[in-house]
Amino acid sequence: MxxxxxxxxxxxxxxxxxxxxxxxxxxxxxxxxTPVNMPPSPLAAGEKLYCVSYAPFRGTQTPLDRTLLIPREQIEQDLARLAKVTDCVRTYATELGLAAVPEVAAKLGLKVLQGLWLGSDPVRNAAEIETVVKLANEHRDTIRGVVVGNEVLLRGEMSDVDLAATIRTVKAQVPVPVTYADVWEFWLRYRGLASAVDFITIHILPYWEDVPVSVDDAGRHINEIESKVAATFPGREILIGEAGWPSAGRMREGALPSPANQARLIHDLLALAKRDGYRVNVIEAFDQPWKRQLEGTVGGHWGLFDATSREAKFALGEPVSNRxxxxxxxxxxxxxxxxxxxxxxxxxxxxxxxxxxxxxxxxxxxxxxxxxxxxxxxxxxxxxxxxxxxxxxxxxxxxxxxxxxxxxxxxxxxxxxxxxxxxxxxxxxxxxxxxxxxxxxxxxxxxxxxxxxxxxxxxxxxxxxxxxxxxxxxxxxxxxxxxxxxxxxxxxxxxxxxxxxxxxxxxxxxxxxxxxxxxxxxxxxxxxxxxxxxxxxxxxxxxxxx
Structure with missing residues (x-):
């Protein structure tokens, strides 16, 4: 040839x-x-999320930098955006400029679950208590409640006895309800804490469970845990203080982070919460890049809004593409x-x-x-x-x-x-x-x-x-x-x-x-x-x- x-x-x-x-x-x-279809929105027309965890850090900003001061304008921009989708924001501390949140929130018609950070440093704890007590008294119409400590027992930085005493000290000085927030297992382990709080705040993160839960079962898992805690503390008000799903990062067993799975969990969770009549604070408002230093890729992608664009990752009831x-x-x-x-x-x-x-x-x-x-x-x-x-x-x-x-x-x-x-x-x-x-x-x-x-x-x-x-x-x-x-x-x-x-x-x-x-x-x-x-x-x- x-x-x-x-x-x-x-x-x-x-x-x-x-x-x-x-x-x-x-x-x-x-x-x-190809976009993944979502169930119909569990929220009625005009209805907003009950509450969303808010941290303001952008880009290279990190709470690990003790010299950082978040500009008030940055908080105003974020809360103005969040006011379109939620009635409330949950904070975790007052340092680094976060003490401005209640005042800004009041102007935008938002409520605040005011965080009070506790750790192993008594001097820092005392300063935080003083600031939160002042804020709660000045903004009693804006602050829905004070969260005295976040997962301090999980981190092993305080004993349950010292924590209960601190909660009672704060409770005696503020005109709003007081709670403590931790992973749900710790409430079952330290049941005596319930007597120190006005309501019980539990964290349920199916992705981070010791035995990770896939997104198909995540909503049901959260619902079952809420029922279990409610049965343990009959007659007590239960708030799910953190529940959510990451949009990026590595799998843990069958738990796959992705935009569609994040949207799916939020849909399922809100529908179940509305059906069974309990309140949910979603974690979190904006992606937090600084968390990647501590938790890898997945730590920086729990937000409902993108860290850079500050735009929502999905809309309830609408299909979501993972790419x-x-x-x-x-x-x-x-x-x-x-x-x-x-x-x-x-x-x-x-x-x-x-x-x-x-x-x-x-x-x-x-x-x-x-x-x-x-x-x-x-x-x-x-x-x-x-x-x-x-x-x-x-x-x-x-x-x-x-x-x-x-x-x-x-x-x-x-x-x-x-x-x-x-x-x-x-x-x-x-x-x-x-x-x-x-x-x-x-x-x-x-x-x-x-x-x-x-x-x-x-x-x-x-x-x-x-x-x-x-x-x-x-x-x-x-x-x-x-x-x-x-x-x-x-x-x-x-x-x-x-x-x-x-x-x-x-x-x-x-x-x-x-x-x-x-x-x-x-x-x-x-x-x-x-x-x-x-x-x-x-x-x-x-x-x-x-």
């Missing part, structure tokens, strides 16, 4: 392979971005497919020759292109959400860069019909004479991806509670390398101790992670599967040229 017909057949195969990949990528993003920018991500994904296809085409037609590529290789090229088109845009989105501090940006940036380069490099090497070589071709001084980029580049990528994967292993095995699962970037990085290892030729199998050791670590972690996170956590299962795939890839290339 002459060169022209061969070239025509090759171009037809390329068009079919990458055209199909582009269609798969586009349909994948349509599916990922509102899916169209742009789909376009980027299709462009990546075409980029991978273009690289493969150029390599296949270098020097005026047509490199023969069989159907198995075209299938591998299609898989490489799909992995890039779906998971590179997803990885970039995840990096924007999950990166914290220079080290976080460096780590996630390196992984996203490796993910973006893996597809075109793997496509070129697959077309060249070269093997995926081991670490030695880059690290062994004896291999310095090997300068072919189609040998060096994939081996270097393999090293980088392996190092980043093992760094993730160490975090998720030894300190996993607040660590995210990097499944998107790992998919885009590992799949092209695995395709090379399985479709490409294999070189001589020599020692390969480094590859074998890395594969052993990854394989062990791949078994451990689902056992630790449970099989309900699909993010953990996916990540473990990628670790195992990378381990097999390393096993297949171990020792080549080592």
């Amino acid at each position: 002459s060169a022209a017909p061969r070239m025509g057949i090759a171009m037809l195969r390329a068009a079919l392979a990458f055209g199909l990949a582009a269609i798969v990528v586009a349909l994948s993003w349509v599916w990922l971005g 509102p920018f899916w169209l742009w991500q789909a376009i980027a994904g299709v462009v990546l497919v075409l980029w991978v296809g273009g690289i493969a085409h150029l390599v296949a037609h270098r020097h005026g020759k047509v490199v023969k590529v069989g159907w198995p290789a075209w299938a591998g090229l299609s898989l490489i292109a799909v992995s890039a088109g779906v998971f590179v845009p997803m990885a970039m989105e995840a990096a924007m959400l999950e990166s914290l501090g220079w080290d976080g940006w460096l780590r996630n940036g390196a992984l996203v860069l490796a993910a973006a380069l893996a597809a075109p490099v793997a496509a070129a090497v697959l077309v060249e019909h070269r093997p995926l070589e081991g670490f030695g071709v880059v690290l062994d001084p004896a291999q310095r004479m090997v300068t072919d980029p189609w040998i060096k580049a994939p081996a270097l990528l393999l090293i980088v991806v392996t190092v980043l994967a093992i760094q993730g292993v160490l975090g998720l095995v030894f300190d996993p509670r607040y660590k995210d699962f990097p499944f998107a970037a790992l998919t885009a990085a590992v799949v092209p390398l695995a395709v090379l290892a399985f479709y490409g030729p294999r070189g001589p199998q020599l020692a390969g101790r480094a590859e074998f050791a890395a594969a052993a670590v990854l394989a062990f972690a791949a078994v451990y992670l689902p056992l630790n996170e449970t099989i309900a956590n699909w993010q953990a299962l996916w990540t473990a599967g990628l670790w195992l795939l990378l381990a097999v890839t390393l096993w297949r290339v171990r020792g080549v040229r080592s």
Whole structure:
């Protein structure tokens, strides 16, 4: 067969392979971005939320900075926005400028559940008590109640005896009801506290339960706990002081943070609260970026409003998309497919020759292109959400860069019909004479991806509670390398101790992670599967040229 017909057949195969990949990528993003339908709004026309937790911190502002003073204008802007959706805000302290909240709230027609922060420092506690007593007496028509202490028993910073005495001291000086707020289990553990308060305030966060609850059961779980506490304290008024769901972050067993799941929990919770006649304070008004330092990505995404735009994440009763920018991500994904296809085409037609590529290789090229088109845009989105501090940006940036380069490099090497070589071709001084980029580049990528994967292993095995699962970037990085290892030729199998050791670590972690996170956590299962795939890839290339 002459060169022209061969070239025509090759171009037809390329068009079919990458055209199909582009269609798969586009349909994948349509599916990922399709809004999730919500139940009808549980609130009547004009009805607002009973109360919402409010903290004013934006950007780099943090209550951990004791020199910070929140501008009054910032509080005014926030409360003006919140007044459209709620009748009340709950605060947690008066320091750092928060003492201005009752006065601002009064002008906007809002009520306040005034927080009084207690900790292990008696001097700071005394100053907080003095300020709150003054505010409660000056704004008795605005302040619905005083919350004396928030989860101080959970943190172990006061005894129940000292706490009860403090509550009674405050109660004797203010003209409004007084309560204490803590995780619901602590009310059952320290039942004597009930005699010191006017009403009982419990926190129920299904995501953070010792046994996490999925969003499908979260509303029912909160309702059951409220009933359990009410039965324990018959005749006492119960306020759910914190209930909500995160919109981003890592899964905990079957509890998946997402915008749609956050909206779903709020819908279910408000409907049940209205049906059974109890009050709920939703946590929280605005996303709080500073919490990421303490609780990882998930800690900064409990708000009903976005931290940066200050816009609502969803409207009650309306569908919610987990990926509102899916169209742009789909376009980027299709462009990546075409980029991978273009690289493969150029390599296949270098020097005026047509490199023969069989159907198995075209299938591998299609898989490489799909992995890039779906998971590179997803990885970039995840990096924007999950990166914290220079080290976080460096780590996630390196992984996203490796993910973006893996597809075109793997496509070129697959077309060249070269093997995926081991670490030695880059690290062994004896291999310095090997300068072919189609040998060096994939081996270097393999090293980088392996190092980043093992760094993730160490975090998720030894300190996993607040660590995210990097499944998107790992998919885009590992799949092209695995395709090379399985479709490409294999070189001589020599020692390969480094590859074998890395594969052993990854394989062990791949078994451990689902056992630790449970099989309900699909993010953990996916990540473990990628670790195992990378381990097999390393096993297949171990020792080549080592």
